[in-house]
Amino acid sequence: MRLKGKHIILGLTGSIAAYKAAYLLRGLVKEGAEVQVVMTPAAKEFITPVTMSALSGRPVASEFFAANDGTWHSHVDMGQWADLMLIAPVTAATLGKMAHGIADNLLVTTYMSAKCPVYLAPAMDLDMFKHPSTLQNLEILRSFGNVILEPGEGELASGLHGKGRMQEPEQLVEEVVTFFNSKKKLLNKKVLVTAGPTFEKIDPVRFIGNYSSGKMGFALAEELAEAGASVTLVTGPVSLATTHPSIQRIDVESAAEMHQACLDLFSGVDAAIMCAAVADYRPKHAADQKIKRTAADMQIDLEATADIAASLGQLKTDKQLLVGFALETNDEKQNALGKMQKKNLDFIVLNSLQDAGAGFGGNTNKITILSKDNNAQEFELKHKREVAADIVGKLIQELAKL
Incomplete structure (x- = not known):
C-alpha cells in the first residue's frame, strides 16, 4: 500500500x-x-x-x-x-x-x-x-x-x-x-543553485558573456523544490521565470555579484550545485561611457574573476555537499576529474559539446556524473528536467551518507 x-x-x-x-x-x-x-x-x-x-x-x-x-x-x-x-x-x-x-x-x-x-x-x-x-x-x-x-x-x-x-x-x-x-526526501534541506551566464561589462552597452540560457539550473531548482528542499536560486541574466513557492530567486549580473551572493548564503545550506556558466575573465577597466569606434583594432585587458566553486570548496564542511558542472570540448573526463579535485567538489556533472543535443541553449542534455571514487555514471540524451531528476537523485544518495 x-x-x-x-x-x-x-x-x-x-x-x-x-x-x-x-x-x-x-x-x-x-x-x-x-x-x-x-x-x-x-x-x-x-x-x-x-x-x-x-x-x-x-x-x-x-x-x-x-x-x-x-x-x-x-x-x-x-x-x-x-x-x-x-x-x-x-x-x-x-x-x-x-x-x-x-x-x-x-x-x-x-x-x-x-x-x-x-x-x-x-x-x-x-x-x-x-x-x-x-x-x-x-x-x-x-x-x-x-x-x-x-x-x-x-x-x-x-x-x-x-x-x-x-x-x-x-x-x-x-x-x-x-x-x-x-x-519528501529533501524536506528540511536547504540547497543553493547557481544558473545562467554572467555578464562582464566593457562599457554601458557591451559586455563579455556566453550562450547559457539558464535552463539546466532552473530545472534543477524546480526538481529540488519538488523533492521538498528550500532552494535559493542565484541566477545571471536570463529570460526564465520561477514558479515554485519553495524557490527564492536572487538575480545578479556579474561574476563578482554571484560570488558575493554565494559566499553570503553558503554557510546556511546543506548543499550547493554550481550550474552557472560564470565568466572566467572580465575587463580590467569598464568604461563609464560608450566606447566609440576610432581605429581598426581595439585591445581589452582582462583579469580573472573569482572562482566561485573553488571558494566554496575551501569553506565546505563535512556536513555539506558541493556539486559542480564541467562543459568540455576535449579530454572530457580527465578535465572534469581535475576540476573536481581542484575545487574540492563531492561530484561533478560532465557534459560535452561533442554530444549532439548537449550544451547551451537547448532543451536537452547528455551528462555523465563523476564521483570522487572514480565511478562514472553515464546517462542518455534527455530533456533537461529529466536530467535534473537524475542529478537530484544522486544528491539525495550522497546527502544520506553524511
Missing part, C-alpha cells in the same frame, strides 16, 4: 490508449490511493464512466453539471483536494488546450485549478507527436512545471511503428510511487 492516503486525480482524454486507464486505475487503487477520475466527453467514446467508477469506488466527473439535478462538479474543490494530477492518456488536442488556457471542459478547468504537481502521459500517432505544434505545447507545459512522461516507441493504433505509445500502466504506477517516495 505504497500510496495509502494519497489523493490522485486521474484524467482521461479521447485516445485509443484510454483502455489502459482501467489497468492504471486498478494499480493506483491497489496501492492504497484515493482516485477521482475526470473524463473529457471524447474519452467516454473509448471507455465507459461505469467501468472507471466501479474501479475507483467514486462517481466519475465529466460534465460541469449533472444532467438530472444540476449538481455542480467543482473543479476548484477537486484541484485543491488532489496531491497529484495524472492525465493518462493525454491527446494532442488536450495538450494544446492546457498550454493555451482553453478551459472548455471539466478536465482542463480542473487542471487549471490544481495546486498539486501534474504528470502528463501523451498518447498519439507518431506524426502527431513530432508535429511542431505538439512539441511546442509540450515545451510550454514543461515551462509551467508539468512533468511529461515521455511516450515510448512501438506499435501504434495506426499500424505504424514509432514514438507516441503511452507508457504502460505498470510504469505509470511506478512513476507515481516514485514521486511520492522522493517528494
Whole structure:
C-alpha cells in the first residue's frame, strides 16, 4: 500500500490508449490511493464512466453539471483536494488546450485549478507527436512545471511503428510511487543553485558573456523544490521565470555579484550545485561611457574573476555537499576529474559539446556524473528536467551518507 492516503486525480482524454486507464486505475487503487477520475466527453467514446467508477469506488466527473439535478462538479474543490494530477492518456488536442488556457471542459478547468504537481502521459500517432505544434505545447507545459512522461516507441493504433505509445500502466504506477517516495526526501534541506551566464561589462552597452540560457539550473531548482528542499536560486541574466513557492530567486549580473551572493548564503545550506556558466575573465577597466569606434583594432585587458566553486570548496564542511558542472570540448573526463579535485567538489556533472543535443541553449542534455571514487555514471540524451531528476537523485544518495 505504497500510496495509502494519497489523493490522485486521474484524467482521461479521447485516445485509443484510454483502455489502459482501467489497468492504471486498478494499480493506483491497489496501492492504497484515493482516485477521482475526470473524463473529457471524447474519452467516454473509448471507455465507459461505469467501468472507471466501479474501479475507483467514486462517481466519475465529466460534465460541469449533472444532467438530472444540476449538481455542480467543482473543479476548484477537486484541484485543491488532489496531491497529484495524472492525465493518462493525454491527446494532442488536450495538450494544446492546457498550454493555451482553453478551459472548455471539466478536465482542463480542473487542471487549471490544481495546486498539486501534474504528470502528463501523451498518447498519439507518431506524426502527431513530432508535429511542431505538439512539441511546442509540450515545451510550454514543461515551462509551467508539468512533468511529461515521455511516450515510448512501438506499435501504434495506426499500424505504424514509432514514438507516441503511452507508457504502460505498470510504469505509470511506478512513476507515481516514485514521486511520492522522493517528494519528501529533501524536506528540511536547504540547497543553493547557481544558473545562467554572467555578464562582464566593457562599457554601458557591451559586455563579455556566453550562450547559457539558464535552463539546466532552473530545472534543477524546480526538481529540488519538488523533492521538498528550500532552494535559493542565484541566477545571471536570463529570460526564465520561477514558479515554485519553495524557490527564492536572487538575480545578479556579474561574476563578482554571484560570488558575493554565494559566499553570503553558503554557510546556511546543506548543499550547493554550481550550474552557472560564470565568466572566467572580465575587463580590467569598464568604461563609464560608450566606447566609440576610432581605429581598426581595439585591445581589452582582462583579469580573472573569482572562482566561485573553488571558494566554496575551501569553506565546505563535512556536513555539506558541493556539486559542480564541467562543459568540455576535449579530454572530457580527465578535465572534469581535475576540476573536481581542484575545487574540492563531492561530484561533478560532465557534459560535452561533442554530444549532439548537449550544451547551451537547448532543451536537452547528455551528462555523465563523476564521483570522487572514480565511478562514472553515464546517462542518455534527455530533456533537461529529466536530467535534473537524475542529478537530484544522486544528491539525495550522497546527502544520506553524511
